[in-house]
Amino acid sequence: MNGGQRAMSRFLGRLGGWCARHGRLVLTLWVIAAAALMGGSIVLGSPVSNDASIPGTDAQRAHDLMRDGFGPGYDQGGTVQLVIYSPYGPLTEDRPKQAVERTVADLRTLPHVVQVDSPYRRGGIASNLRIGLVTVRMEGHDSTKLAENTQVLSAAAEPARQAGLEVVPADSSTPADKEIKTGPSEIIGVVCALLVLIFAFGTLTAALVPIFTALVSVASGLGVIGLLGHVVDVPKQAGIMATMIGLGVGIDYALFLLSRHRRLLATGLPVQEAVRRAVASSGGAVVFAGGTVIIALSALMLGGFPLLRTLGWITGISVVSAVLTAVTLVPAQLGLLGHRVNTLKVPFLGRRPESSGWGGLGAWVARRPWTVLVGSVLVLATLAAPALALQLGSLDEGYGAKGEPSRRAYELMASGFGPGINGPLTVVAKVTGSDAAVDRLSNAIEAVDGVANVSEAKKNDSGDAVMIQVVPEYAPSDARAAEVVREIRQLNVDGVQAHVGGEVAGLTDAADRMAERTPLVIGVVVLLSALLLLFAFRAPIVAIKAALMNLVSLGAAFGALALVFSIGLGSGLVGMDAPANSSYLQTIFFSVPIESYVPLMLFAVLFGLSMDYEVFLLTAVRQAYLKHGDNARSVAEGLGSTGRVITSAALIMVAVFTAFIAYPDPMVKTFGVGLAAAIAVDATIIRGFLVPATMVLLGRWNWWCPRWLDRLLPNLSVEGHEDEDAPARPPVPVMSGQS
Known part of the structure; x- marks a missing residue:
């Protein structure tokens, strides 16, 4: 082997051998670390963020102008809607109307609530008179805690529910923004992996080694990610992505090392020597493979989407954890188990040669x-x-998913007010001219194909900014809604500088940024x-x-x-x-x-x-x-x-x-x-x-x-050698550029 190969192989071999000799210490340290990290994230909490802002986009400029001109209560996280449905008759009848008005009065008494729009205002009740919207604006509160705000406001609608009305909260996030909690899928995945390992190895003991290693690896990675939430914005998708990738590579890397160890053990080598050689030969491939995954994930920082960039490097933490446990925890377990790694054999399995x-x-x-x-x-x-x-x-x-309050609210709103009500656009404009310029902007927006409704323009206190709510004819997921966004942005009205914000506008900007940066990332x-x-x-x-x-x-x-x-x-x-x-x-x-x-x-x-x-x-x-x-x-x-x-x-x-x-x-x-x-x-x-x-x-x-390239390349190899004292193998011929 060349010097680089020998150094890497020797280091990994010595590391694996040391871990095998001190198996109890290594095992104890990993278990304590995993328990401490997970326990710390549970006790201290694991803050997550659904911030999908993209600096430099028109939607972000609209959001910034709205926040500066109208206050935080008008941003996405500070607004919650409650959808009220009357299954028995019109909401305009006395009994349901009184119940709704009591609900509105109770909402106005809640902390941080600065404005509650009754459904009996203009446009608040659907044409069928059975569906109404209550819009609540909040400020002075953490607007990123949209789910918590929604639950508190929904609980205050009890007077309406007691009157037989259905009240469901609707928020402005998308399914991808929701906090994703762990569930039975992890258990199903681990059980399936265990069955595959039992079939591959033929022994329950050997099959449990990669499973235990992966669980420790995932727990450690998730603990680190949870604690990082106190320092950086961690996307809500990070936990589930880290679990998916961490389980897969954690089991795989341990599997590769364990397979090499069992082959060496079958040749009659002592246990610790077999562990050393397995890590020396296969450990480099594990480290290299993990490095390629991390590099690929790190390249997402070039995507121009902060959420994607953060999601990439945070998910890479689970891969780092998988590599570390593979080259340390696996040797420790193998050293402790010795030849017992082949115990608890399953009949009729694991008897065929692997090749x-x-x-x-x-x-x-x-x-x-x-x-x-x-x-x-x-x-x-x-x-x-x-x-x-x-x-x-x-x-x-x-x-x-069916049965979720957010989907029920979506369907009620679409039924009563049209699909576009679920993805309204917010046009925020800086006013540099007279009121006539604002009127011209409203008229121009109303004339755009695909616009169903344009609200009355609302000026801020200083009069230098105006906000207009625009309801498209199409659902937020409809590609035609994005076209409406682009057409409004192309409007050129003297006296106003308009920007289009809202969920649909933000997603449109994200799609455009992804399309622009994808070739670079690839x-x-x-x-x-x-x-x-x-x-x-x-x-x-x-x-x-x-x-x-x-x-x-x-x-x-x-x-x-x-x-x-x-x-x-x-x-x-x-x-x-x-x-x-x-x-x-x-x-x-x-x-x-x-x-x-x-x-x-x-x-x-x-x-x-x-x-x-x-x-x-x-x-x-x-x-x-x-x-x-x-x-x-x-x-x-x-x-x-x-x-x-x-x-x-x-x-x-x-x-x-x-x-x-x-x-x-x-x-x-x-x-x-x-x-x-x-x-x-x-x-x-x-x-x-x-x-x-x-x-x-x-x-x-x-x-x-080519010879010139061979001279330039560093001495790096992933293939290692099981015996660092073995004679050098015949080199691969280095041919000239013409050969």
């Missing part, structure tokens, strides 16, 4: 690489084809990942090809998302509830928009996770090639030695991600479907057929490196 089926598949692929290549490309193209129908948009409360992630592979394997063709292969698995992920959500084939099966008046076919083929930031987040996560399997497969192929120099044979041997482990790891990730589809939150469902589909395709078609076929066809060019 039995996969070695044969590798040899079969090596004999007919062109056939396999063409067949794989056709299958992958078929899977990715639906991605052409991918529809990005925004999720509104109409896509929330380019940076692919380039950095290819460079890391180049440093690791000193093979430019392999590095470029690996980066391109990961893009292929993304095509399959987006194809699955489009098929399930955009086309609607199976959206009902994953728990997306169609409107109440939908037919059976509409329920099954229920089209759901995908949030604009989801594809970019999926890209970063999937690219990093796919690189894990690429690293482990290439490491095994290269090690075989260094032994005998036969390319086709090394591909077959590499696939044979890693195929079963990679498949088991992929099954675990697919099980974990699939379990999260049961979450009621649409954003979690989209991530679950996309991640599960991509990992399944990546670990089977791509790693089992496409990658081996291309490596066989490339022959010695897999490991070609």
Whole structure:
């Protein structure tokens, strides 16, 4: 090995050996750390934020002007609406009207409430006279605590409920803004992973090692993320994303180390020596694989969306925790268990050699690489084809779970006032001219196609700013609502400088920013990942090809998302509830928009996770090639030695991600479907057929490196060696640029 390889291998080997010798100490320290971090986040709380502001956008300028000109009570978090529905008769009758007026009077007595608009004002009652809106403005209170404010205000509507009226709160957040709480999906995912591990190892004891490691890793990561909420704004999606990714990679990394350890143990090595060699040889691949995931997530900081940037690096904390537990806690457990790691065997499982089926598949692929290549490309193209129908948009409360108060309020408001009432636009203008300029602005807005209603302009106390509420004809998730935003922004009225804010406007700006920055993020992630592979394997063709292969698995992920959500084939099966008046076919083929930031987040996560399997497969192929120099044979041997482990790891990730589809939150469902589909395709078609076929066809060019580049590259390798005192292996020939 070169100096860089030997140094990394020696360090990881010594670390693993020390942890194996001091297993009780390492185990105790990790358990205490996980308990302390989680306990601290529970006791001190885990503050989260739904701040989706994007500096420099028109919606943000509108928000800032509204806050400065009209006060914090007019911003999004300071306004709550209560929807009142009379099932028996018009709200204008005496009995319901008295109950509603008592409710309005009680609301006005609550702390921090500065204004309550009665439904009996102009436009407050629907044309059917059964649905009314009570609008409450608050200030001097933490406007980010929208859920808490809504609960307090809803509880004050008891007089109306006692009169037989239905009162449901409606807030201005989207399903993706909601706080996502943990639930049974984590348990289902862990149980499924345990079953896969039992089938892979054949012993319950060995199967429990990755599970325990992942649970400690996730608990530590979530504890850190929870405590970080006191220092930085932590998105509400961070906890669930960290749990999903942390469980998957935590189990996988432990699985790779454990598999190598059991193979070494089977050769007769002492326990601690087997642990040392396992960490020395596979630990580098684990560290490198985790690094690629973190780099991919960190690239989200270039997306121009603060929420996405923060979500990326915070989710990376769970990956760091998974790597640390893999190279320390796993060796500690293996050192404590000794040969008992193979106890509690399950009958009829774990008796086949790990390379039995996969070695044969590798040899079969090596004999007919062109056939396999063409067949794989056709299958992958078929899977990715639906991605052409991918529809990005925004999720509104109409896509929330049935039975949720917010969805009920959404449906009542849409029924009584039209779908646009659920996503009103706020036009805020700085007045530089006379009142006539404000009138011209109102008239111009009213003339825009797709505008259903324009409220009377409201001036601030100083008279230098005006606010106009605009109700579109379309629901917030309708793409035509975004077009209304763009058309209003194109209006040019002398005497006023207008900006458009509100939920729809903010989501429109987010989608535009994502579309603008997506090529940059993709380019940076692919380039950095290819460079890391180049440093690791000193093979430019392999590095470029690996980066391109990961893009292929993304095509399959987006194809699955489009098929399930955009086309609607199976959206009902994953728990997306169609409107109440939908037919059976509409329920099954229920089209759901995908949030604009989801594809970019999926890209970063999937690219990093796919690189894990690429690293482990290439490491095994290269090690075989260094032994005998036969390319086709090394591909077959590499696939044979890693195929079963990679498949088991992929099954675990697919099980974990699939379990999260049961979450009621649409954003979690989209991530679950996309991640599960991509990992399944990546670990089977791509790693089992496409990658081996291309490596066989490339022959010695897999490991070609021009001399000038070889001299420039640092001595970095992920493949390690089980015995640092073993004689050096024959080097891979470094060919000239013309060879």
